[in-house]
Amino acid sequence: MMPRNSSAALFSLLMLAGLVVFSAFAVSDASAESAKEKYKKVDRELRQQKKKLEQTKKVEASVVDELKKVAEDLREVNAQHKKQQAKIRSIQEKIAEVEKQIGESGAAMEAQREYLKKRLRALQKVNSQSDALIILLTTEDIGKSMRLLRYLRDISAHDKAVIQKYQGDLQQLAEEQEKLKQLRISLQAEERQLAKVEESLKEKQRRREALLAQVRKDKATYEHLIQSLKEDQNRLSRIMQELERKDREKRKAAGTPPAKSRTRDEVYEDSTFTRMKGKLPWPVSGSVAVSYGSQVDPIFNLPVFRSGITIKASSGAAAKAVAEGKVVYADAFKGYGQLVILSHGGGYHTLYGNLSRIFSQNGAIIKENQAVGEVGESQAIGSSGLYFELRYKGKPLDPLQWLGRR
Secondary structure (H helix, E strand, C coil): CCCHHHHHHHHHHHHHHHHHHCHHHHHHHCCHHHHHHHHHHHHHHHHHHHHHHHHHHHHHHHHHHHHHHHHHHHHHHHHHHHHHHHHHHHHHHHHHHHHHHHHHHHHHHHHHHHHHHHHHHHHHCCCCHHHHHHHHHHCCCHHHHHHHHHHHHHHHHHHHHHHHHHHHHHHHHHHHHHHHHHHHHHHHHHHHHHHHHHHHHHHHHHHHHHHHHHHHHHHHHHHHHHHHHHHHHHHHHHHHHHHHHHHHHHHHHHCCCCCCCCCHHHHHHHCCHHHHCCCECCCCCCEEEECCEEEECCCCCCEEEECCEEEECCCCCEEECCCCEEEEEEEEECCCEEEEEEEEECCEEEEEEEEEEECCCCCCEECCCCEEEEECEECCCCEEEEEEEEEECCEEECHHHCECCC
16 A cells, blocks of 8 residues: 555646646636646646656666665675685584594593503513612623613603603694684684675665665656646647637637737626635635645655645535536546536636535536535545635636635
8 A cells, every 4th residue: 555645745746637637627718828828837847747757767777776786795795605604614624623633642642641551560660770680680691681771761761752742742733623713713703794794785675676666656657647747738739729719710700800808907807706805715614734836745856736725624524615606517537536616707616626425516506605515535635625726717826815714
């Protein structure tokens, strides 16, 4: 489901296009010149939306490039991660080999130690002068006796050297084992750091993918709006051509030149409706939730012109005519929900949108304060409310300048 802010923004954009279609209803009271002004307005809006679309495409391209860079960084980190894991496996294998050597050396040293214990016990018997004298006295060959004593001393020294060598080897292996363990700890720390970098890149990738999805969604919205504006532009072009044709036919039939166009002030002075400015009753009780005029859309950062106001009101409340008028439209209308348009003469129209029910039909005469429908839901505010407009010859006027103070 689209978030409320996004729905409101999209509603605002689509209404820009939808309001143009209203020209078809107001144009019966307008001149070809007024239709041309509306055409220019649509053309300006169309150029603006095209510019916004181009900006969105640039953002899209930038995000795509950034995603490619993130993907490249991820590949590099993954490669480093694999190298670290290979190093750790190699260190583990070396540690296992050293531990095996330590075990083998320890077993050999233990066996040698047991053997030497027996040898030492035997040597102890001849280690004193009395024992040496016994060897000399019991051996007839004195030279042989001396050689035997030297041999026994050499064996003792050799056994001692063997023990010392085993001890040295074990010490060296233990030191190597400790170095390998420290290296393994260091590599594991580096691996954890790489894992953090990898997760950070993946999170960045997820955010950029979400941004890209939103940008492409916005782009589709702009493209849809541009297409709608183009259709409205074509429709207005046909209306202008038809107005000009009818004007030419009238002048030809009357045999008179076109009448001098009057100023808006002169028209205002002739209109009964004009004298109601600042005194019109409110169409429904409630507070103004969306104001009239130029604003910047918070979602799309687009300049948006709101041609009317949205009055927050209770669902089902009666929407009443602000003045007597004739129903010129009573049906569903894109961007407005159920819509009623009243003509008050002199080129003045009022619009009542976001209705859940309509009480009148085309051609009906509606009295002031007579209900034209019931208030329904408004996408612009995310709750029930009435959309209200006031127009003169198709051009929007600020309703708050016409409605009376409460």
